[in-house]
Amino acid sequence: MIAIYLWILLFVFVGADQPISCQKCRNQRVHNMKGADCYDLGLREIPQCLNPNIEVLDLSYNRIRKVKETDIERYSSLKYLYLTDNTITEIEEKALLKLTSLELLHLSYNPLLAIPKTIFQLPSLKKLYISEHQDVDVAYDIEKGKPILSPLMMLEIAFNDMRELPNLGELPTLIFYNISGNKDVLMKTSHFAGLCMLKQIDMTKFTGRFVSDCDCSNIQRWLQARKVEIIGEFICQINDCAYEIPESDLEMFAICLESNKVKSLHSTLLYIVLPACLIATIILCILLFMCWRKTNSRYHRTSVQIHANRPLFK
Template sequence: MELHWQLLTFIVCLQSLRSAGFILQEERKCTYGRIEKLLRIRCYDLDLKEVPQNLKTSVEVLDLSHNRIRKLKSGSFQKYTDIKFLMLYDNMILSVEVGTFEPLTSLQEIDLSSNGLTTIPLELFQLPRLRNLYIDSNELTSLNLQALEKPVRAPLEYLNIANCELQDLPNLGILPKLWQLNASMNPLRDFKIDSLANLCHLQVIDLTKSQLSQCGCQQVTNHLMMLGASPKFVPVCMEALDIRECPLPYNRTIHSATFASCQTTVELAETRSFWLFGAGCFGGVCFVLLVVIFCVVHCRRKRAQRRLRNVQRRKPFVISPKNAINNRQPEDEPLHCDIARK
């Protein structure tokens, strides 16, 4: 027992000396590495209070999770324009200055989950390559997106807004590429089936542990079945309601003008991709043909120049005057040739 108290006293004294600065703590730094040929910098759990500005500017995967960052400033990522994957989960982020994410035009995925955000930074939806957005476990109770510029430019494919105390799904306008939406652990008391008309490519929606009404549950399930999507993560409807009590408003979802516009956007994007691919192939073929023609012309020109140089090197021959005297030399006498001298 006495040994136990001595050990405890020693630990307390050691911690006191360390906190007073008499014992230096081992300095922890960001680590560098590669992940699938991308430069990764991991600054995980370093008690950082802001985004470090002394990292390699060519970083493509930046992990700043599990730190103490409270505010993101407009210049936080200005030097790191090559970032493709950004992890900021489990910090204390309460606010984001306008223009913070604007330089990240290569960003494909960002994780802002488990912070204190009360709104989604609107500029994220205008990033040209952002596919995956995690912003779950934030304080998005009264989400205000009235200033959101529509149509959204970001080609979002996955959106996680779980556990944010949302009363309804946020209206982000038409998202033609979004195929998975996680809105679980939200009350969704004001949920309206009309919001799903914006998501014509939806395949998975997670509404587990939400407070959907029986009618809302039935409407979502029927909507997904009409799309050929899986209702696996939709709360089980305890009873089938009569159509008079719970109408199936397909005219407000899959038969709506919004849904048709979403599908048109998808078709236009596919057509544009097809023509861009065709133009690329045609341009590639033309380039190859031009290279071949250039090589053929160049080779012919080289051969012609080589022949001309060979001809210029030869010594010219002239007929000897002996052969021209009276033109009477015997037929079997050989002709005389003089070599011209320079």
């Protein structure tokens, strides 16, 4: 009977201190990664009692209003972070800085007042979703984060009511670019000059405006010449313009290509040359060990033979 009372007291005083959010979140594996599913639980803040080694954290469809540095530093192993459709108005500048392994960040459908420029410096970030933000100038905040050091392969900035596309600068890693749903957005070839490896651009329900009537045709032909697939419609009213691209845009494109060559070379060194050198070193060590062993064995046999031929008595 006493044991039962002790268990009740333990639950009341210890179990009651366990946040309800941690009891609701479900631990599960996502693509062989440790994950926590806290989807649509009515949370007002990021739980601090989850496994600190989780790699996937889904906090979508909650009521989180602010992301502080202390909220996320516990989960430094995160690779995928979903914060979609909360009520987040502020993300502290250093809140995500320690997430050096983060590959995907989903911030869409939040009333953000500013996008931290440190997001664009995350060393592993490949996919970034920042759509449906009506209270922030997304293009301005992206340009404020330049130079973009993150190896972004996919960027989604759809339905943001932008006045002008952001100038992303030199970004040779970007392959997919989603600008769909934005209306009457100023476009120039300079907005694409640094995207030398771009393969697809989503322009569904997108309308652009241009400095001159021929800019539309020039952008269209620029994308076609580089075999960029356009999703949606991109129709120009005038198509008989001379194809004229500013020299500065051509220079930026050339710089982007050169930068991509350097990065490809680094990747080759990292994934081919270095492993080959390591294997060669291991083989050399094995050969040296075998030579040493053979020499040592020969020396041992010679010593034994000399010892055997030595007279026992002088």
